[in-house]
Amino acid sequence: MSRLENSAEHSWHVAVMAMLLAEHAEPAIQVDRVVKMLLLHDIVEIDADDTFLYDETASLDKADKEEAAAARIFGLLPPTQRDEFTALWREYENRDTADGRFAYACDRLLPMLQNLANQGQSWREHGVRFEQVLRKNLPIQEASPSLWQYVLPKLEAARDAGWLA
Numbered sequence: 001m002s003r004l005e006n007s008a009e010h011s012w013h014v015a016v017m018a019m020l021l022a023e024h025a026e027p028a029i030q031v032d033r034v035v036k037m038l039l040l041h042d043i044v045e046i047d048a049d050d051t052f053l054y055d056e057t058a059s060l061d062k063a064d065k066e067e068a069a070a071a072r073i074f075g076l077l078p079p080t081q082r083d084e085f086t087a088l089w090r091e092y093e094n095r096d097t098a099d100g101r102f103a104y105a106c107d108r109l110l111p112m113l114q115n116l117a118n119q120g121q122s123w124r125e126h127g128v129r130f131e132q133v134l135r136k137n138l139p140i141q142e143a144s145p146s147l148w149q150y151v152l153p154k155l156e157a158a159r160d161a162g163w164l165a
Contacts, residue, residue, distance in 0.1 A: 004122075007050070010110070011042045024144045025102040037092040037103040040085055045069045053111065053136055054128045066093075095139065102156045104144035109151065112137055116154050120163025130155070130164040 015035045022031040047069035051058045065102060070089050074082045091100040112133065115123050123133070133159065141148035158164055 005114070007042065007046050011039055012114075014038050014042070014106050014110050017110055018103065021106065021144070021147065022102075023107075024146050025098065026144055026146070029099045029102045033088070033099045034103045034106070036087050036102065038107060040089045041092045041103070041107065043073060044089060047073055051127065053108075054123075054126060054132050097139045098143070101139065101143040104146065105140040108137045108140055109147060111152060112155070115163070116151075118159060119161075120158055123158070123164050127165050130159040133164060 004109070015038050018034045018038060019031055022029060044066050048065040049064070051062050053059075070086060074085045074139070076082075077085065091097055092103050093100075095101045095104050111122075114119075115121060120128075122128070137151075139147075139153065155164075
């Protein structure tokens with residue numbers, strides 16, 4: 001890949017990914033709710049100035065920025081929609097349901113697959129360590145053990161190829 005995906009491309013890719021991989025969710029999920037969560041999460045993240053996943057310093061105030069963005073964006077809506085969208089967004093953030101965990105897992109899986117497809121481009125550019133990738137992406141295992149078993153050997157191969165520090 002010679003360029004970074006833009007926010008619209010990311011949202012489209014991850015929503016389609018959720019639809020395609022829904023059968024791998026454990027336990028089963030409601031794919032329409034997962035897609036809504038992903039899209040709502042992304043619009044909040046865009047407004048809050050998306051942070052690189054592995055940038056520990058920039059991530060320190062991420063939750064506060066996203067909370068403010070969600071309140072602002074969803075606050076523009078009529079109360080029923082505001083409450084529904086806020087609840088879906090929180091369900092994603094809290095990962096306290098199967099739908100929320102699977103949505104989060106898809107959002108973690110997509111950039112990992114992109115890095116595996118482009119020889120670890122952003123991992124190499126930012127000096128990302130293998131342990132960081134495991135720690136940040138381990139929630140995939142909880143939402144879909146089969147997807148984690150698919151990707152783990154590929155991560156190990158990426159480490160062995162020098163794509164991860």
